[in-house]
Amino acid sequence: MSHTDHSKRASAPRSEREVSPELRRQIDENLRRLYRRSAEEALPEHLQALVARLRDRDGAP
Amino acid sequence: MTPATGDDPRTALLEHLPALRGFARSLAGDPVRADDLVQEAVLRAWSRFDQYRPGTNLRAWLFTILRNEFYSQRRRAVREVADADGAMAARLATKPDHDGRLALADFAAAFARLPSEQREALVLVGALGFSMDEAAETCGCAPGTIKSRANRARRALVAMMQLEGDACMDMTEGATRAVMSAQRPVGA
Numbered sequence: 217m218s219h220t221d222h223s224k225r226a227s228a229p230r231s232e233r234e235v236s237p238e239l240r241r242q243i244d245e246n247l248r249r250l251y252r253r254s255a256e257e258a259l260p261e262h263l264q265a266l267v268a269r270l271r272d273r274d275g276a277p
Numbered sequence: 278m279t280p281a282t283g284d285d286p287r288t289a290l291l292e293h294l295p296a297l298r299g300f301a302r303s304l305a306g307d308p309v310r311a312d313d314l315v316q317e318a319v320l321r322a323w324s325r326f327d328q329y330r331p332g333t334n335l336r337a338w339l340f341t342i343l344r345n346e347f348y349s350q351r352r353r354a355v356r357e358v359a360d361a362d363g364a365m366a367a368r369l370a371t372k373p374d375h376d377g378r379l380a381l382a383d384f385a386a387a388f389a390r391l392p393s394e395q396r397e398a399l400v401l402v403g404a405l406g407f408s409m410d411e412a413a414e415t416c417g418c419a420p421g422t423i424k425s426r427a428n429r430a431r432r433a434l435v436a437m438m439q440l441e442g443d444a445c446m447d448m449t450e451g452a453t454r455a456v457m458s459a460q461r462p463v464g465a
Contacts, residue, residue, distance in 0.1 A: 235431045239440060243431050246384050247404035251299040259294055260312060263319070267291060270323050274287065 286329050290322065293339050296405055300340060303400040304347045306389055314350065318343035337407075340415040344397065351393070387437040395430035398423045 235243070297318065301311035322329075322342050329338055388396065394416075401412040402423065409420040416423065434440075 233432070234428055235435050239435055240431055243399075243434055244403040246381070247388070247400060250381075250385060250388075251303050251400055251404045256295060257298070259298070263294065263312065263315060266316060266319060267294075270319075271287060274323075 286326050286331070286335050287323070289335055290319070290339065293336050294319070296336075297339060297343055299405060300397070300400060301343055301347070303388075303396055303404070304344070304393060314343060314347055317346045317350075321346060334411060334414060337411050337414045340401075341417070344415060347393075383438055384434070387434050390437065391430050391433055395426045395433065398426035399430040402427055 234240070294315065297315050298311060301314040301318075302308055305311040305314055318339065322339055325342070329335065388399075391399070397416060398412060401407040401415060402409060407415065409423050412423045413420040
């Protein structure tokens with residue numbers, strides 16, 4: 217962070233400041249743990265069945 | 278993940294479903310409701326694939342459909358039940374503690390209290406790897422708006438969790454599993 221950036225951050229109203237890079241990293245990391253994990257779960261059977269039905273119906277590849 | 282281009286979108290849809298579920302869960306909170314949301318989005322997308330322009334961003338197109346469905350459902354729900362956004366927060370609310378498990382629950386509860394516009398911006402760019410431009414396309418706003426919403430969301434999380442300086446959030450893998458298990462429907 218440059219001296220100018222630091223000065224800007226220090227002088228900005230508290231409500232307008234960006235969080236520190238370290239806190240930002242931690243927040244994003246915890247969001248990934250919470251939501252990417254759910255994105256990595258196997259699809260539930262009912263969703264797989266729905267897509268299969270739609271593909272069969274339309275003759276999709 | 279790079280949006281599939283040139284493929285049949287009905288086939289490419291499958292590769293986006295896991296991330297769609299993650300996005301739906303961040304918006305809806307409740308995993309059962311999130312999967313209902315994904316199901317509705319799939320049905321709507323499938324019926325509108327003739328409107329999808331090949332070569333454009335399929336992922337943003339699908340996420341926009343899910344997002345629109347979420348806000349449509351919420352408008353209907355708000356007429357029936359107040360505090361749609363706060364339901365998840367109330368369930369996860371817990372007293373501050375130094376234990377990682379409770380710290381992650383605090384984080385999840387604080388996140389659930391954010392306005393949905395801030396949650397979606399933060400999850401898209403912070404968790405799911407969307408660029409500012411792609412998140413803006415998904416949410417129908419300017420990239421600067423996404424950046425601003427994500428920044429406001431981070432500040433609000435820091436304030437709600439009373440974090441100062443670079444205080445570390447102790448959220449272990451075990452704690453993550455515990456919170457995600459708590460969000461999972463029975464029998465899932």
